[in-house]
Amino acid sequence: MAAASAQGGRTGGGGGSSGAGGGLSCGTGSSRSGLLDKWKIDDKPVKIDKWDGSAVKNSLDDSAKKVLLEKYKYVENFGLIDGRLTICTISCFFAIVALIWDYMHPFPESKPVLALCVVSYFVMMGILTIYTSYKEKSIFLVAHRKDPTGMDPDDIWQLSSSLKRFDDKYTLKLTFISGRTKQQREAEFTKSIAKFFDHSGTLVMDAYEPEISRLHDSLATERKIK
């Protein structure tokens, strides 16, 4: 019964992604692209272990991302995520350099290089901590709405969420930064995750999507009134 309603919600709300759905069911077509299509399961209803807090938060975050990107056709900006990936990559690079240098020149000769790499690694760790705490906070999506006239800079929508450990209250915060006036407005809601998941752990988009739309519209309409 619950699975049927989830399927109904999928075909109703997923109008924009019906193309990918066709790729899922094709068996014989071109071999390589058909395999890739079968691998991606963007359309399968999201089913996770409902007792696993991080899986719940991830699935809610991903679904909120999907709603904003697919329904309102915003463009995702990967700047924040790329920054974090770069810092991590540089740290691992230092570690690999230390490993290889120590292997090529056995210990006593490699001391200065090792000391440099170790210190740099921990400095990068510090930078990463500062970056995630202050710059990224808990933002997991930065999306741009391209201005249709092409003249004004883009409006920016930011999504951030929090779900405390062993708690069931999920808070989703949507921030709108106007491109023109650089003003910032935000709206959030806190709901129990039980409202969005059924007893088997499947995310019911029918219940979740209206919440996101309501947040979005409340921020969008304020602009028009002003």
Add this chain to the structure above:
Amino acid sequence: MLSLDFLDDVRRMNKRQLYYQVLNFGMIVSSALMIWKGLMVITGSESPIVVVLSGSMEPAFHRGDLLFLTNRVEDPIRVGEIVVFRIEGREIPIVHRVLKIHEKQNGHIKFLTKGDNNAVDDRGLYKQGQHWLEKKDVVGRARGFYQENRSVEDRNYLFLILGL
């Protein structure tokens, strides 16, 4: 096509998230590696923590104890100190006590070692024709040790079960 449900989480990730997972794993490994290398740099020894493998230093050290080593140039080796050294051509380091030292004016030393629990000194263990050890064979000098409180009978029984 087989539906492997546990892979669903992976399939749902895009390239960036996959890369982040790989990086996460790499960072954990790198952190452990950097801590070890950092200890190497601070103590000056190429193996700052060693495990005692034989009972040749009883009753001071038993098999399975952890030893913390340093190998600083400014600390000279003196008789009675416990050193961990490697014999040329052998990989496994040995933990014994220094018995005799010959020292030259320029600081170059030759020393002889013996395990507390052994009947004879280590000349029989050294390389063919080698009678003394030198600074370059030393991995480090023991500065501290960690021993689990387990009675001797229990430990022997444990090693018997493990087939050692």
